[in-house]
Amino acid sequence: MKNNYIQIEEVRLYRLRMNLKHPFSTSFGTLTEKEFFIIEIIDDQKTIGYGESVAFISPWYTDETVTTVEHMMEVFLIPLLFQHPFQHPREVAKRFQVVKGNPMAKSALEGAYWDLYAKRFNQPLWELIGGVRTEVEVGVSIGIQPSITTLLKKIEHYLQEGYKRIKLKIKPGYDIDVLKEVRKVFPQIPIMVDANSAYSLKDIETLKKLDTFHLLMIEQPFGEREFLEHAELQKQLHTPICLDESIRTIDDLKLATKLGSGKIFNIKIGRIGGLSEAIEMHQFSKENRIPLWCGGMLESGVGRAMNIALASLEQFRYPGDISASNRYWDTDIIEPEINHHEGKIAVNKNPGIGYTISFRDMEKHIVEKKRFKNPNL
Ligand SMILES: O=C(O)CCC(=O)c1ccccc1C(=O)O
Numbered sequence: 001m002k003n004n005y006i007q008i009e010e011v012r013l014y015r016l017r018m019n020l021k022h023p024f025s026t027s028f029g030t031l032t033e034k035e036f037f038i039i040e041i042i043d044d045q046k047t048i049g050y051g052e053s054v055a056f057i058s059p060w061y062t063d064e065t066v067t068t069v070e071h072m073m074e075v076f077l078i079p080l081l082f083q084h085p086f087q088h089p090r091e092v093a094k095r096f097q098v099v100k101g102n103p104m105a106k107s108a109l110e111g112a113y114w115d116l117y118a119k120r121f122n123q124p125l126w127e128l129i130g131g132v133r134t135e136v137e138v139g140v141s142i143g144i145q146p147s148i149t150t151l152l153k154k155i156e157h158y159l160q161e162g163y164k165r166i167k168l169k170i171k172p173g174y175d176i177d178v179l180k181e182v183r184k185v186f187p188q189i190p191i192m193v194d195a196n197s198a199y200s201l202k203d204i205e206t207l208k209k210l211d212t213f214h215l216l217m218i219e220q221p222f223g224e225r226e227f228l229e230h231a232e233l234q235k236q237l238h239t240p241i242c243l244d245e246s247i248r249t250i251d252d253l254k255l256a257t258k259l260g261s262g263k264i265f266n267i268k269i270g271r272i273g274g275l276s277e278a279i280e281m282h283q284f285s286k287e288n289r290i291p292l293w294c295g296g297m298l299e300s301g302v303g304r305a306m307n308i309a310l311a312s313l314e315q316f317r318y319p320g321d322i323s324a325s326n327r328y329w330d331t332d333i334i335e336p337e338i339n340h341h342e343g344k345i346a347v348n349k350n351p352g353i354g355y356t357i358s359f360r361d362m363e364k365h366i367v368e369k370k371r372f373k374n375p376n377l
């Protein structure tokens, strides 16, 4: 049935640089701006799909960067997209398997293809992938602050905005004392912490103290390959460990579950290579009753819209790091901007990701544009 095939005619890459509204500090350092690609792909019926790359300018979170993403897309992945038509977005990830690694580069293009496919068939993305809820619970991730006073003010501010779950970044020396102060002022609110790999097993006595703060979970205390060390820690902790950086493929998820390296998993579409892989991980997690939640990468509205669609799947059991546009940007590049109400974001009922690109706002941030036409047409 030849007419089931979708031919990609053109891919456009827009490299954007946008200032974050507030600097964001983790155990690794401080981000004041985000550089990323918005991908536009166009098919034979002139349907347009949008995707976003999530890699940062330096490889502090995982090994990819904005520039490696560009290279991989340009030299390997876009030519693969052009090679033959596709019938379904799942086939994109399959075709990309000939390229090792580089999940963020793959995910950016695959995401644009999912959006295009959903639009072509006039269906909202969340519905297409089997989402079961029309609003998703969200929280806010607060970076390391220069003082306890500013941290307490920030928490207060986000609670007043209606967020119901607070994630705090921690690192050695900015952990137990900080949590003591936070719990004095906010004894009851749902709190979790994220270390972005800043600890090692020799910090076990400090980490055990985290149990006293009734945290929802402790995210990624150790290095990304330290499945055994995480399992050892989990044995000595009541608080569930959540893995983020460690989970790159479904096999990592299986390994972590088998070893007991964590009880909850953070899914980020970019880190794992795309929405198709995320849907597979979700299926496995559902069958094995493993709770998931959707992580964030300080995305613009395009990536955020994909995250909302993903978080509408059944097994996403905890609030995601999917805050409103105004938590990150003065002005987002989509319309309407993403808003939450009492810690919930409604899924968008329009086709695809549901939001439209505001070219007027996007223009202001473009630092580079590239166009690739399908040479096989
Ligand atoms: O609000 C967001 O987009 C997520 C914030 C966050 O915690 C984060 C932001 C950038 C890189 C890594 C992480 C993380 O979850 O580890």
Ligand SMILES: [Mg+2]
Pocket: 194, 196, 219, 220, 244, 245, 266, 295
């Ligand atoms: Mg994390």
